[in-house]
Amino acid sequence: MTTSTFTIRKRDEIELQIQSLLESLGEGRVDGVAYDTAWTARLALRYPSYGFDQSLEWLRRHQYPDGTWGGSLIHYHDRYISTLAAIVALQEALKEGGGHPRDARRVKRGEDALWKLVGKLGRDDSDTVGFPILSTSLSEEAARLGLDVPQAPVRYASAYKKKVEALLNQPQRDWRNTTLIFSLEALRSGLRANDIVLEKNNSVAVSPSATCGYLLDNSHRASLEYLTAAIAKNSLGGTPALAPIDIFETAWSIYHLAMVGAINRHHPDVIRVLDQLWNNWSKDFGVATASHFPVTDIDDTAAAFIVLTWAGYPVSADVFLYYELEDHFCCYHGETNPSLSAHVRLLKALELCKDHPSYSRWVEKSVAFLQRLDENGSFWWDKWHCSPYYVNSTAISTLYPLDRVLSHSRLKWIIRTQNDDGGWGYYGESTSEETAYCLNALLWWNQNVGHIESSKLDSAANFLKFRINDNEFAPLWIGKSLYTPHFPVMSAILSTLYSYLSGG
Secondary structure (H helix, E strand, O other), X not given: OOHHHHHHHHHHHHHHHHHHHHHHOOOOOEOEEHHHHHHHHOOOOOOHHHOOHHHHHHHHHOOOOOOOOXXXXXXXXXXXXXXXXXXXXXXXXXXXXXXXXXXXXXXXXXXXXXXXXXXXXXXXXXXXXXXXXXXXXXXXXXXXXXXOOOOOOOOOHHHXXXXXXXXXXXXXXXXXXXXXHHHHHHOHHHOOOOXXXXXXXXXXXXXXXXXXXXXHHOOOHHXXXXXXXXXXXXXXXXXXXXXXXXXXXXXXXHHHHHHOOOOOOOOHHHHHHHHHHHHOOEOOOEOOXXXXXXXXXXXXXXXXXXXXXXXXXXXXXXXXXHHEOOOOEOOOOOOOOOOHHXXXXXXXXXXXXXXXXXXXXXXXXXXXXXHHOOOOOOOOOEOOEOOHHHHHHHHHHHHOOOOHHHHHHHHHHHHXXXXXXXXXXXXXXXXXXXXXXXXXXXXXXXXXXXXXXXXXXXXXXXXXHOOOOOOOOOOOEEOOOEEOEHHHHHHXXXXXXXXXXXXX
């Protein structure tokens, strides 16, 4: 077989996988995680006819040899909060007579593991979402169950306290106006009978764990049905971290594929999901991460703006005014710390509206923000993804016309940190997701700026090719625990291989 024939066949295979992805896009697939599974396990005895006992079995099968639960790569906040939630669930089952004889040993190993993890939390650049209130609440529950667990040190505790107090002091409380609703399980003791918490799909902010927290104290049949449906959709077992993530999934997946020319805007499945995106678009606020998530954000809004503009929908950049602050842009209003990747995504969106009257001010403000946070001259971290390769690879093409020093320094860091197997992985093990981001950045540079050694490109592409049929990915995205948004990750991998095989 000639090299060209091999390339054509491989590209055909990639195109078939892209077509399959497009057909499924919009379902909102997120793989199961220990944290949310622990919360559904706590419903097993309260609602015995709904199959939640399977969540208890899942926890029993997924404890690591070191006693922890969580993602396959060690992010300490993820392992800590997942392990704490799991031992609370198992200890509660033991106390209520629904435990397994070996659960006491599982709980003891998890308890011991927390004391080893607590001193390492400072090594993570970013906490998991809601960690101050979630870890505190779960530690209090653990103590009531007779467990001896450490009190975790937390960042942004005072900021969270102010947000919680401001919400609870409102006479009429619509929790859907604040991102705190996503962590309702930690605040459920403060709920009043007339508080507004449920979305139209009967979830609490598309969060299974928050919905479980609500159901521990409130019987609601439709919310139980939401949970069972969310679990049933996950073929790998466990409870997903979010359900669904249809907006995020669509915007990111189409973005990856469209930027390398792998899809046509007139394709029926592309039209289908973009119409869904457009139907959720607000000219004043943009979009949220899901059609049933109550709070919009600039990250999903910028991604949606890019793909809707690409497809010819009449979106206006005026929407970004809502997120503009004095010296940066917020991802969510009222957030405790800003997002780097949101600024990079915004800059990418602004490339499409250079005639907007605020264009120069917005670009200058965003670049200045990124420059201020360039603490080591090589790479940034971001609060939505535990791997720095995510934000830095995206920044290379975006920043090149605006700040070549920043762009080139990110490129150098990526080139110098490629692993011997051809891939990239910040946590010591190469992953397909991180490799896709890095290879995509190198391909862009090779095509548009300067030469990249072909051996580096080829070895990275080979790493991805050998794993193209993988159906599980190491969770790297930061929610209340680490999770995998399946189709955005898959689209990043497929689009990168498509670009490589197309000579990009």
